[in-house]
Amino acid sequence: MDRPSVMGIVNVTPDSFSDGGDRFDSGRAIADGLAMWEAGADFVDVGGESTRPGSEQPSLEEELRRVVPVVKALAAQGVRVSIDTRRAAVMEEAAAAGASIINDISALSSEPEALQFAAKSGLPVILMHMRGEPRTMQEAPHYEDVVLDVYDYLAERVRACEAAGISRSRICLDPGIGFGKTVAHNLELINRLAIFHGLGCPLLLGVSRKSMIAKVSRGEEPKERLPGTLALTLAGLHRGAQIHRVHDVEQALQAITLWEAVEAAGASDARTFAEGQEIR
Ligand code: 7PM
Secondary structure (H helix, E strand, O other): OOOOEEEEEEEOOOOOOOOOOOOOOHHHHHHHHHHHHHOOOOEEEEEOOOOOOOOOOOOHHHHHHHHHHHHHHHHHOOOOEEEEOOOHHHHHHHHHOOOOEEEEOOOOOOOHHHHHHHHHHOOOEEEEOOOOOOOOOOOOOOOOOHHHHHHHHHHHHHHHHHHHOOOHHHEEEEOOOOOOOOHHHHHHHHHOHHHHHHHOOOEEEOOOOOHHHHHHOOOOOHHHOHHHHHHHHHHHHHOOOOEEEEOOHHHHHHHHHHHHHHHHHHHHHHHHHHHHHHHO
């Protein structure tokens, strides 16, 4: 976690909003995942449940049919794979197929077995905040204070994980941009992201192609949201987000690399100054 990581997104769903569902084909999903890995992604996130606002969960059999072959093929080729699921059975099958990280938009709260399996597996986990369920989450979300409400929720989930035997060093936290939040909520969460470092875990930010970009900007279609994605990614990086979940791996890495180069130049100035002070 001493340098930013990029997680590439492979949605194996028929109706994924940001790629028109053209990755449902597992051959295509595998090729895209490999390309992201070769472009420098640190992980590739494979998900078979569309969590688009308003969507229904697929059956367990359907979710397994979508993700297991993709996880298996990518892991076999040396790709570090995370499995994006709320179901214990999918976590288990994906882990058996070679997935090495669990990414759960419900922070291991959907099924008691998910928390138990995650603990038993010894795998690192990503816990995300979501208000409600994908089907209904965008119906007038309300918070007392969105940052503190999300913070308290994540703190409670970290405690639940620790109680189940998952140590804090295996946990990464995510405020869940777009999951039961208005545009104003999302902007405030990114603006005050650094507060979440108080929880003592690395932070993941997922802004790629999300609708807040179109709403703040000019109604762009998902595939036209890369500039906004990069702007939000850098805003998150500036506040210390360690993992960035994106569709466009190469472009995100370019933006991050330049940002880091500028920051490193500043650090070397500070070092030179400090050395000068010591000599005197
Ligand atoms: C339709 C709508 C399809 C939204 C897919 C999505 C996150 C995540 C997703 C996130 C973590 C997408 C989302 N978003 N997991 N899974 N954080 N940890 O944009 O922000 O891929 S699904």
